[in-house]
Amino acid sequence: MLKGKNSDAAIMLKAMLAALGRNDMMAYLAMMAVRLLELHRVLKPTGSLYLHCDPVASHYLKILLDAIFSPKNFLAELIWKRTSAHANATQSFGAVHDVLLFYKKGGSIIWNQQYTRYTDAYIAEHFVHKDPDGRLFRRSDLRNPGVRPNLMYDYTASNGRTYAPHSNGWAVSLEVMKELDRQNRLFFPAKENGRLRKKIYLDESLGVPITDVWEDLPPIHASSPERLGYPTQKPVALLERIVAASSSEGDVVLDPFCGCGTTVHAAQKLKRQWIGIDVTHLAVALIERRLKEAFPGIKYDVFGVPKDAAGAADLAARDKHEFQKWIVATIGGQPYKGGKKGMDRGIDGFLHFRDVDNQPQTAIISVKGGGTKSGDIRDLKGVLEREGAAIGVFLTLGKPSREMEKEAASAGFYETGNHKFPRLQLLTAEQVIEGQRPKAPFSHFESLKKASRESEDKQGRLI
Incomplete structure (x- = not known):
């Protein structure tokens, strides 16, 4: 690492070793360092990296990521409430959240703003106006946040009144103002000196832009329909949000620690290409089964698993436990x-x-x-x-x-x-x-639960 293009990571690891000593955390950070360097290498200039971790390691990993990606490319620390309160926290606060560290490689990234739905309380408080056709709306200011001399004009509206701009100017041009008026999207104040405002309809509103604290994603509990029985399984909705925010249809999503395959499931559902990597054959088999159940007819390639008797013998020779x-x-x-x-x-x-x-x-x-x-x-x-x-x-x-x-x-x-x-x-x-299976009554069912079937859409090419 010291001789590589990015020696900052090695320098940071040395400093961490001096502070932490040789222990399990240091071994984990050293393992992650070489992988994060490789992920940085293969990431496209417009790509993003999300690293999921718990609060025990997040502060160390952020320092390591700063050394690899640069502090200026740090975008956010996302707090995900992954579970309900723990009743077994007797001398501290209940640990209910994990951390996602969000970085870019540099320059512009693909970004698709995500939203959460308005709560009933928010709607009742803000969408208090109603058109004759029953459409609910709220009022939005037409004042420009900055001083814009070119948007200083008096506007004579369809109700016959003339409205003067704010001292900063209008937020829109005269042409846009006329179009808003034509579409009945202007709110006329009752008072003559009242401010002209724009109507924002509830049925056209995207919702609240998502912040860096995520509490709206239901955790996977014992009775969750999507629960497969894999110990570190994440909700599909969590990965859908990440994939949707930082990629477009047809882009490639890579998960180098893919576990039970939630990331590739979300990527397939959102019409992305994907690469999933895991070191255990149990995880790979589970992902294959999950994809076939959720996306009947899906086609993909699997590398690193036995394809014939010689491959099985090679795996058994290298690692009998993995063969098992x-x-x-x-x-x-x-x-x-x-x-x-x-x-x-x-x-x-x-x-x-x-x-x-x-x-x-x-x-x-x-x-x-x-x-x-x-x-x-x-x-x-x-x-x-x-x-x-x-x-x-x-x-x-x-x-x-x-x-x-x-x-x-x-x-x-x-x-x-x-x-x-x-x-x-x-x-x-x-x-x-070759496909032979044990003979059991009425077919067997697995201890791990089945994945729910998704849409019939197929992706053209899967990595």
């Missing part, structure tokens, strides 16, 4: 304990389904990314008995041996109504890539 999360998520399963490492008690994931009586049932998933033996199948049979699960699914990198197949067949069948399914099913990574 990838293959579990690919068949629609939910990794055990969210995919966290630790003692798994012979369980790598779950599938959930309902029997003929609509009662919830469970299939247990076991994954082997290396060598396998018939004893692995016996172990899974034991887990099924211990957990009282209906079905077991054994996912393996290589082709199972005949002994393993015989052991699986000896488990018998799971029956519900007139339907029979092998109680212990074997699938290889190659079969999963």
Whole structure:
């Protein structure tokens, strides 16, 4: 970093290291620094960067962003109320907000002003006038905020009265004033010395320009329809506001930490092109499923996931835990304990389904990314008995041996109504890539909830 074009970030990191010492926060800031430098490099001159963080790290990140983007390119610190009050704050204030740091690369940016709807109280207080046709309006001053000698003119209105300008002059030209009068958009005062004003109709008003404090976006709670079960999921409305404000249709939106894909969902919905990046295969699988459910027929490319048996073997060789999360998520399963490492008690994931009586049932998933033996199948049979699960699914990198197949067949069948399914099913990574899935009653449903379907609009090209 010291030898790069932007050495300010390295100098700032050195200063932070001297102040903070070597700890988790310093490791996080060092990780973010190299990524923010790369984001600055690829950002278009008219582009913007939004960095979401919590108040624990926001002040450090702002200093780092100032070093990379320059303090003059800082645009706003946005406060987003992400949740309702926390009742467990016993010696401090309830932590209910996160921070979004908003920067530009330099020069002019794409900016589309966003608005919030007027409250009923605001409408009742300000839109107090009504035309004969019932349209509500408020009065707006026609006085120019500055001194404009070229807008100093007397105006004879359609009501026959002549109105003198304010000492600063009118806010509009004579031609515009005549057009406003012709369209019945001038408010004539009752008093002869009253000020001529403009009508602002409620049904034409965009609302209140959004400030840097966002309290109007409903949080994702346990019963939210859009909740998918991903721990750091953000509301689509939050990302829609950001994407709509700082890009136009057809622009490219990049989220390098895309998690469950809320940013790419919002970008697709608003007809932007997009790039989403995440390091976990669980997140990538969830995003794929989310996009297919919300936008039927959507087309996109996925890079970095196994496309054939060789790719699956390569992933297993590099990181067996990621192989496990990838293959579990690919068949629609939910990794055990969210995919966290630790003692798994012979369980790598779950599938959930309902029997003929609509009662919830469970299939247990076991994954082997290396060598396998018939004893692995016996172990899974034991887990099924211990957990009282209906079905077991054994996912393996290589082709199972005949002994393993015989052991699986000896488990018998799971029956519900007139339907029979092998109680212990074997699938290889190659079969999963080819589209084969476990056999379960009436199809299975995933532990993560489905995304709501969006419009049928399709984007021409997705990155």
